[in-house]
Amino acid sequence: MVRLTIDNKKIKVEEGTTLLETAQKLNIEIPTLCHHQALKPYGACRVCLVEVIKGSRLGLVASCTYPAEEGLVARTETERVKRARRLSIELLLARCPTSEKVREVALELGVKKVRFKEEKEECILCGLCVRVCEEAIAKSAISFINRGADREVTTPFKIGSLACIGCGACVYLCPTGAIKIEDVRKCRRLDFWNTKLELKKCKVCGKHFVPLVELDYLKDRIKSFEEMELPEEALEVCPKCRKRILSEKAGEFIFGEKYP
Ligand code: SF4
Numbered sequence: 001m002v003r004l005t006i007d008n009k010k011i012k013v014e015e016g017t018t019l020l021e022t023a024q025k026l027n028i029e030i031p032t033l034c035h036h037q038a039l040k041p042y043g044a045c046r047v048c049l050v051e052v053i054k055g056s057r058l059g060l061v062a063s064c065t066y067p068a069e070e071g072l073v074a075r076t077e078t079e080r081v082k083r084a085r086r087l088s089i090e091l092l093l094a095r096c097p098t099s100e101k102v103r104e105v106a107l108e109l110g111v112k113k114v115r116f117k118e119e120k121e122e123c124i125l126c127g128l129c130v131r132v133c134e135e136a137i138a139k140s141a142i143s144f145i146n147r148g149a150d151r152e153v154t155t156p157f158k159i160g161s162l163a164c165i166g167c168g169a170c171v172y173l174c175p176t177g178a179i180k181i182e183d184v185r186k187c188r189r190l191d192f193w194n195t196k197l198e199l200k201k202c203k204v205c206g207k208h209f210v211p212l213v214e215l216d217y218l219k220d221r222i223k224s225f226e227e228m229e230l231p232e233e234a235l236e237v238c239p240k241c242r243k244r245i246l247s248e249k250a251g252e253f254i255f256g257e258k259y260p
Pocket residue numbers: 122123124125126127128129130153170173174175176177178179
């Protein structure tokens with residue numbers, strides 16, 4: 001365990017806890033854009049900056065990546081911290097001026113105008129999509145390429161990904177809405193990743209509902225359908241039909257065969 005102080009509040013936390021997590025335990029709010037509690041911290045957006053005092057040294061650090069240390073003193077609300085966070089969000093706002101989430105955080109931090117040249121990017125390079133695909137889905141269908149101003153997130157060779165299963169985890173976590181997912185007839189389209197995937201047809205209603213590759217992935221992960229008391233055809237039927245079949249079965253179970 002390590003003992004430290006944040007905004008004059010003392011706390012003891014397990015080694016390996018970050019400053020952000022420690023602050024959250026103390027109900028101290030710190031803005032974030034590239035952080036997700038289920039994924040490894042990456043420290044890309046810099047809106048979570050805090051000031052730390054270590055001995056005679058004073059510095060600004062990203063609280064989502066910085067570990068809590070014995071005797072550390074951190075401050076989250078000093079003028080220097082506020083200025084630094086405003087600069088970070090101003091740069092992101094200049095990059096993605098139409099992103100609602102970025103605009104919302106900018107407003108919270110008191111940034112209404114941008115002094116830098118505005119770009120028309122949709123991606124703030126937070127890396128949430130890359131991390132969720134690698135850490136949670138174990139597919140690594142996308143990654144960062146290039147450095148500096150040319151840095152971007154994309155699929156290998158910028159062509160349709162062979163690893164993408166079209167699960168949409170990246171879409172769900174993307175704070176800017178840069179990644180769109182759409183089912184068009186027999187295909188799931190993720191244009192941001194130049195990827196199109198063939199959809200499975202529901203055995204009951206005939207609607208196309210899940211990418212075939214995602215279905216294979218799910219079957220692989222659900223090692224034993226029997227153990228989970230799941231009929232194997234559960235994945236062959238769309239969610240709407242599955243719900244109807246299950247409620248009919250439940251009705252039969254409760255009211256007998258005459259149901260409904
Ligand atoms: S596409 Fe979205 S989730 Fe991925 S790095 Fe860009 S902003 Fe972050």
